[in-house]
Structure formats: C-alpha cells, structure tokens
Amino acid sequence: MTERSWREDNAIRLLENGEEFFPAVFDDIRAAQQEVIIETFIWWEDAIGRALRQVLEEAAARGVKVDITVDGHGSALLNKGFIQPLTDAGGRVHVFGPMAPKFGKHPNLLHRLHRKIVVIDGAIAYIGGINFSDAHMRYYGPESKQDYAARVQGPVVEDIRRFCYQAIGESARPRRRRLTDMFRRVPSEWLNPRAAAQVLFITRDNTRHRHDIETMYLMALRAAERDVVIMNSYFYPSYRFLRAMRQAVQRGVRLRLILQGNPDKQYVKFASRTLYDYLIGIGVEVWEYQERPSHAKVAVVDDHWATVGSSNLDPFSLALNLEANIVVRDHAFNRTLRASLDHVQTQHSRRVTRADVMHRHPLWHLWRTISFHLLRYLPKLIRLIPVKSMRVATIARAQEDLGPGDRKIGHAEQKLNRLP
Incomplete structure (x- = not known):
C-alpha cells in the first residue's frame, strides 16, 4: 500500500x-x-x-x-x-x-x-x-x-x-x-467539514497487493471500540479474520454480520452456515437478509470508519480475484451507511439463534472442520494450476x-x- x-x-x-x-x-x-x-x-x-x-x-x-x-x-x-x-x-x-x-x-x-x-x-x-x-x-x-x-x-x-x-x-x-x-x-x-472525507483507495492482486483489503479490515476490527456491522454476500473468511472478530467481541465490541438468507446461489448459504455455531459461540450476532439476494460488500466500524467495494470476504476475493475498495474516515458517510444497514437488519433480516444450530449431527461438525480447512488452503492449491x-x-x-x-x-x- x-x-x-x-x-x-x-x-x-x-x-x-x-x-x-x-x-x-x-x-x-x-x-x-x-x-x-x-x-x-x-x-x-x-x-x-x-x-x-x-x-x-x-x-x-x-x-x-x-x-x-x-x-x-x-x-x-x-x-x-x-x-x-x-x-x-x-x-x-x-x-x-x-x-x-x-x-x-x-x-x-x-x-x-x-x-x-x-x-x-x-x-x-x-x-x-x-x-x-x-x-x-x-x-x-x-x-x-x-x-x-x-x-x-x-x-x-x-x-x-x-x-x-x-x-x-x-x-x-x-x-x-x-x-x-x-x-x-x-x-x-x-x-x-462533514463532507471532507479521508479516503484510501486499496486493491488486491496476485503480486504485490495480495492482502491489502483484508489487512484494512483486520486493522479496523482490532481498533474497534463499540460497534461493527459487516454486510457481505460471500462470507467465508480466513482464520486470522475470525480471530480478529473473536478478539473484538472479547473487548466488548458489538459485532453484527448481515449475510445472505435468500441467495441466488445455494452453496453460498451452505458455506456460511458451516461457521454459524462458531460465530454465535464467540458472541457474534448473525443475521440473514431475507428480502432478496444480497450482493453487498460493505462495513462500518464505530462512528468514523467504513468501506465500500467489490471484495467479498471469501477465499476467492481475498486470495484470487482482482478487487478494489475504498476505506472512508468520515462521520457523515458512516452514519448514512450505518442507517441503511440498520434498516436492512431490522426490517428485512432474521437473526440466527443458538437454537438454530444446536442439534446438529456430529458428522456435520466433522464436515464443517474439513470444509473450512479445504477452503482455507484452496487459493494456494489453485495457484499451483498453470494458467x-x-x-x-x-x-x-x-x-x-x-x-x-x-x-x-x-x-x-x-x-x-x-x-x-
């Protein structure tokens, strides 16, 4: 960067x-x-x-x-x-x-x-x-x-x-x-003064900027003090991303995820749901957007940090695709985006509860563990394929x-x- x-x-x-x-x-x-x-x-x-x-x-x-x-x-x-x-x-x-x-x-x-x-x-x-x-x-x-x-x-x-x-x-x-x-x-x-936003343009590629977008997310999570809202259409992040989320919740940060509840691709919903019991277990609020498919890739942190762009939080966007986001430090923009996300959450989303994920077969948890590690290393395996x-x-x-x-x-x- x-x-x-x-x-x-x-x-x-x-x-x-x-x-x-x-x-x-x-x-x-x-x-x-x-x-x-x-x-x-x-x-x-x-x-x-x-x-x-x-x-x-x-x-x-x-x-x-x-x-x-x-x-x-x-x-x-x-x-x-x-x-x-x-x-x-x-x-x-x-x-x-x-x-x-x-x-x-x-x-x-x-x-x-x-x-x-x-x-x-x-x-x-x-x-x-x-x-x-x-x-x-x-x-x-x-x-x-x-x-x-x-x-x-x-x-x-x-x-x-x-x-x-x-x-x-x-x-x-x-x-x-x-x-x-x-x-x-x-x-x-x-x-x-409210419109004098500080903006950082960031990209990810497969050479010098492999982790720039993920790094900005991680920095924001580690600096969060009160509230984080992430709306992302394809959510299957890295282990270090999950760890930063867990550490934020442990500091007392309210962390909300708004994910797809009505996706146009069913495998997206399945992949994210393999993480639900872990996310709910560490104190993350998981909400599923019900009105229509979500294609959003946005987040707000506290009252001043926000990001908008093309990058999902899955192995393809974080480790393979060419992506671009902006990170914004601006109270007015944060309030506008937060108001939209609050509306989406309260009016068109359903909260996933502990009861929704409690009684799962032991084979489910085995599959969840295997699939997580497979997807975690999938980008490295794909890079071995000559193109x-x-x-x-x-x-x-x-x-x-x-x-x-x-x-x-x-x-x-x-x-x-x-x-x-």
Whole structure:
C-alpha cells in the first residue's frame, strides 16, 4: 500500500442499488468532456447494458476518450455486434483474460477481474459492487440484488484514475485544463467539514497487493471500540479474520454480520452456515437478509470508519480475484451507511439463534472442520494450476479495421463471439 495514501478533502456519497447508481453514472457520462474509464466484472446485453453502451457511444462520438474493461468470464455473453457501435464511434473495449473456452469451460474461471470502477474526467469516481446489468434493478424481480456503491470527488480520484490506466497498460495522461476550470468554484459540499472525507483507495492482486483489503479490515476490527456491522454476500473468511472478530467481541465490541438468507446461489448459504455455531459461540450476532439476494460488500466500524467495494470476504476475493475498495474516515458517510444497514437488519433480516444450530449431527461438525480447512488452503492449491498470464486484449475498432498483425485484438474479438 506504499503507492497510495489517505487523501483528504473528498466529497463522497453513498448510492444504494441500481435505482440510485445507474442514473448518477449515466448523467455524469453524458456530461463528460475528456475521458470515461470503466472496469466491470459483468456487462450484460439488457436494458442497463444497452443504456451504458448508448451513453458511451455518444461520449466517444463527441471526442471523449472511452475505455471500458470487462472480465472475460463475467461478460462472456457479449458479442461483436453489441459492442461494435461503441468501437465504431472510437471507444475501446478491453477484455481481461481473453482466452477461448476449453472443453466448454473458461480456463481462468478462478482468476477474475472482479473490480467495479468508473472514472470520469479525472474528477469523479464510482466504486462498489454494482455491475452493469438489470440484475441490480427492482424490476428484475425476486432475484434483483441488494448492493452499494460510492460516488467520490476529490484528490483520491486521481489515485483511482492512475490505477485504471495502469491496468490497461497505459500511463495516465495529464488532464487537460479547460477555460471554465479557471472560474470553477470549489463544490459546495467540500466547504462543509462533514463532507471532507479521508479516503484510501486499496486493491488486491496476485503480486504485490495480495492482502491489502483484508489487512484494512483486520486493522479496523482490532481498533474497534463499540460497534461493527459487516454486510457481505460471500462470507467465508480466513482464520486470522475470525480471530480478529473473536478478539473484538472479547473487548466488548458489538459485532453484527448481515449475510445472505435468500441467495441466488445455494452453496453460498451452505458455506456460511458451516461457521454459524462458531460465530454465535464467540458472541457474534448473525443475521440473514431475507428480502432478496444480497450482493453487498460493505462495513462500518464505530462512528468514523467504513468501506465500500467489490471484495467479498471469501477465499476467492481475498486470495484470487482482482478487487478494489475504498476505506472512508468520515462521520457523515458512516452514519448514512450505518442507517441503511440498520434498516436492512431490522426490517428485512432474521437473526440466527443458538437454537438454530444446536442439534446438529456430529458428522456435520466433522464436515464443517474439513470444509473450512479445504477452503482455507484452496487459493494456494489453485495457484499451483498453470494458467496463461492475465493479460488484457483490446478491441479498438470494428472488424474491418483489424490488420493481420492485430492478433491480440482479433483473438479478443473471436473470444467474445465464441463463448457460450
């Protein structure tokens, strides 16, 4: 984490679900004058996906530099015809892990670009867990996701922007100054001390920053004095994370976990439930969110610390996927996020009690112990499996613009068409 540090005087706003997130992002893209950078795990060809393509195409057509990076597995259903209007307008689509399937399976299934980031004109950034798909909208139905993101303005945006350019193999170019910059006033929210948030941008990769996100969680748990609320969709943390939770409870900290009670993937619920008797035994409050699937990756500690991002608390996010979070020191943001989590807990969640986990067969406890240690060492075992390097291939123009030397681009384009 030496390359980045806490940035002061940021303005940050919490966005809950697609109903708040998508209109804000699309409006900011429509107002973009210089550049739009996006990283997303999923980009679907649905109403939200088409709306994103349209605003990006319009931005590229008026001369805005547009770069969108998708994961080769999460966005496997994209095809050339869908993205071609954007590339024809001058936008670029980057594919992380551009590999054709082997025997019907994606070779790098367990090595994924899981980040969700938007940067606009080097002045505004979005970060959180929301993908570009209808699944984050209420009209999607019972399977729509509960999730969060944050809109940030201030010095930390340049850290995020620089990182996104490095991810596609470029250096961040100096932002051009416009004549209106000379007369632009500081945003009014920056003049309010409550909005002057300290923000730290953190990522996890498989080289130098393997444990940065987990380390920030651990530091927060160890410093907690009164109250911790964690809402996480895939919860199966490391042993040291569980130990930090136990030590926090022993100090008198109230620790609440809001986990999935109505998941879209049943194995998620099963995995988390293997830890329930241990968590309840050490004094952690376990709540299951019942209204719909949860996709949230957020937490608040006491009255000043919070985090929002893409990282789950399971072996894949903590030890394999490429993730990004922000950590926020700000009382106002903490209160807003805490109020939302309190509402989710009290209105839409059920507390798991000791009676729910008491009368289990001894074989259950044996399975729990075996599965915990298997999942604990799973990332190390997966790293032994040889995979191709996690490169990014770029689709810069339509097919007719591709020359015989553009094998990387052609491979990515072929891949987008071939994946099921």
